[in-house]
Amino acid sequence: MGPLAGYRVLEFAGIGPAPMTAMLLADMGATVLRIDRRAESNLGVPRPERFNLSNRGRPSAAFDLKRPEAIELTLDLVAKADALIEGFRPGAMERLGLGPDTCLARNPRLVYGRMTGWGQDGPLSKAAGHDLNYIALIGALHAIGRAGQPPTPPLNLVGDFGGGALYLAFGVVCALLEAQKSGKGQVVDAAMVDGAASLMVSFFGLHAAGLYSTKRGENILDSGAPFYDVYACADGEYVAVAPIEGKFRSEFYRRIGLDEAKLPPAFDQKTWPAVKQEIAARIATRTRAEWCELLEGTDACFAPVLSMAEAPKHPHNQTRGTFVEIDGVVQPGPAPRFSRTRPVLPSPPESPGRSTETALKDWGIPAERIGRLLAIGAIGRQ
Numbered sequence: 001m002g003p004l005a006g007y008r009v010l011e012f013a014g015i016g017p018a019p020m021t022a023m024l025l026a027d028m029g030a031t032v033l034r035i036d037r038r039a040e041s042n043l044g045v046p047r048p049e050r051f052n053l054s055n056r057g058r059p060s061a062a063f064d065l066k067r068p069e070a071i072e073l074t075l076d077l078v079a080k081a082d083a084l085i086e087g088f089r090p091g092a093m094e095r096l097g098l099g100p101d102t103c104l105a106r107n108p109r110l111v112y113g114r115m116t117g118w119g120q121d122g123p124l125s126k127a128a129g130h131d132l133n134y135i136a137l138i139g140a141l142h143a144i145g146r147a148g149q150p151p152t153p154p155l156n157l158v159g160d161f162g163g164g165a166l167y168l169a170f171g172v173v174c175a176l177l178e179a180q181k182s183g184k185g186q187v188v189d190a191a192m193v194d195g196a197a198s199l200m201v202s203f204f205g206l207h208a209a210g211l212y213s214t215k216r217g218e219n220i221l222d223s224g225a226p227f228y229d230v231y232a233c234a235d236g237e238y239v240a241v242a243p244i245e246g247k248f249r250s251e252f253y254r255r256i257g258l259d260e261a262k263l264p265p266a267f268d269q270k271t272w273p274a275v276k277q278e279i280a281a282r283i284a285t286r287t288r289a290e291w292c293e294l295l296e297g298t299d300a301c302f303a304p305v306l307s308m309a310e311a312p313k314h315p316h317n318q319t320r321g322t323f324v325e326i327d328g329v330v331q332p333g334p335a336p337r338f339s340r341t342r343p344v345l346p347s348p349p350e351s352p353g354r355s356t357e358t359a360l361k362d363w364g365i366p367a368e369r370i371g372r373l374l375a376i377g378a379i380g381r382q
Contacts, residue, residue: 002029002334002343007176008363009083010035010074011058013352016131016156017164017192018087018115019054024169025083026057027334029343033359034060035074036352038380049351053331057346061360062353062380069378071097077363078103078110082179083172087115090125100187110185111175115168117159119191131159131192138197139204147217147224163195218269220244226276227252227266230305237288238305239295241279252300256282353381 004025011022013036026032034055049055063070075098078084084103086093093099093114100112117134118124124137135141135158136151145152168190175188206212218224227249230238243252246266253260258278264271283291288304295302306314312323312330324333327348334343356379360370373379 001341002027003338003341004173005029005341007031007082008080009033009085009172010077010081012084012086012088012093013037013060014087014115016087016160017168018085020161020165021113021115021168021172022085023054023057023346024165025085025172027343027346029341031362032058033077033363034058034350035065036060036062038062038064038353038377049349050327050329052349053329055349056326056331058350059355059359059362060350060352061356064378064380065096065098067376067378069373069376073360073365073369073373073378074098075103075106076365079107080363081107081110082176083111083113085113085115085168085172089128090116090120104185104187108185109179109183111172111179111188112185113168113172113175113188113190115164115190115192117164117192119193120189131156131164134159134163134192135196138193138200140196140200142214143200143203143216143222145216145222147215149216151216158199159192159196162199163197164190164192167195167198224269224272226272226279229276229279231280231283233286233288233291234284235287235289239283239288239291240303240305241301243299243301248299248301251298252295252302255295255298255300258282353379356381 007025007030009022009025009030009032011018011032011034013019013034019034022032022034063074065071065074078098086098100114103112104110114120116125117129117131118127132141132153135154140158141151141153143151144154168188171188171190175186179185203212207214212219216222220228223229225244228242228244230240232238241252243249249266250260253263256279263275263278286294291302292304296304304314311317317323321333323330324345325331326346329348334346357370357374360379361367370379374381
C-alpha cells in the first residue's frame with residue numbers, strides 16, 4: 001500500500017503546491033482526506049474534475065467552515081490525524097479557529113504543514129503572489145532564458161511544485177519521523193521562496209566562485225554552451241543534446257560527423273556561437289526520427305524533445321510505466337519507486353464533497369452525528 005500506509009493526513013483544499021503535496025503523500029499510501037469548502041468548487045484553472053490530476057488518490061468532504069459545528073468536527077478529525085496541510089495566507093487558519101496552537105493543543109503529535117509563497121513572516125508575507133513572483137525574488141527567474149532575451153517563465157515547476165510541494169512533502173515526512181522519536185508534533189513552514197532558493201544552491205556556489213555569469217545564455221546550462229542546447233531537425237522537431245563531459249562530447253561529435261580535432265577548446269566561450277552554428281547545421285540535415293535512430297541509447301547524451309502527447313508513447317517510458325491511465329486519463333504515475341512497499345494506482349480525482357459521508361465514517365465519525373451535520377448544512381454533498 002505504499003511506504004506511508006497507516007498515516008492519516010488532513011488537507012485543506014487549495015491550488016498549486018498544497019494539493020500537489022497531498023497528492024504525493026497519498027500516492028505513497030497515506031490516507032488523506034481533502035476538506036473542501038461548500039461554497040467553493042473547481043479551484044484554479046476551470047476544468048472537469050477528472051482532469052484535476054493533483055486531486056487524485058483521496059476522498060473529498062465538503063465543510064462549511066463558517067459554522068462552529070464544522071470547526072468542531074474538523075478539530076475532532078485533527079485529533080485523529082498525523083499531519084495537516086494548508087496553503088492559505090498567514091493568519092487565515094487562525095481566523096477560522098484552526099491555527100497551529102489550537103490544533104496542537106487538541107493533538108500534540110500533529111505535524112502542521114503550512115505552504116505559502118513568501119513564508120509565514122517577513123515584509124511580503126501578507127501580499128498576494130504566484131510562482132513567477134517567488135522565483136523572481138530569489139534569483140531563479142533572472143537566470144532562465146536565452147542570450148538577449150527576457151527571462152523565460154519555466155512553467156510553474158520551480159516555485160509551486162519544485163520549491164513548494166516537494167519541500168512541504170519533505171518537511172512533513174521529516175517531522176513525522178521526528179515525532180516518532182519525541183512524541184511531539186510541530187509546525188512546518190514551507191515557503192516557495194525558501195524552497196526555490198534551495199534549488200538554486202549549486203548555482204549560487206558557482207556564482208560565488210566567479211564561474212557563473214548573471215548574463216543569461218552565457219553559461220553551460222542556460223543555452224550558452226553548444227553542447228547543452230536544443231536543435232531543430234529537418235522536420236521542424238527538436239532534439240536535446242547535453243554531452244558536457246569530454247568523452248560524451250567526443251561520442252556526440254563523432255556520430256553527427258564533426259571532427260572534434262578541428263573544433264576549438266570546448267570551454268572557450270568566445271567560440272561557442274560558431275560551434276553552435278556548426279552543430280545546428282548538422283542537426284538540420286536529418287529528421288528527429290533519423291537522429292533518434294543514430295543517437296538514442298548511446299553515450300552522446302541525447303534525447304528527442306517530446307510533447308506531452310508524445311511522451312507517454314516513448315518505449316522507455318512505456319517499459320518503466322512512467323505514465324499510467326486512470327479513469328481514461330493518461331498521467332504521470334507515482335514516484336519514486338520502492339522495492340517492497342509499492343504504492344497502488346491512485347484513484348481518480350473527486351469532485352468537492354463527493355465522499356463527505358463515507359470519508360467521515362472511515363475516520364470514525366458516528367453516522368448519527370454526520371446526519372445531524374448534514375441536516376444543518378455544516379457539511380454537505382456537492
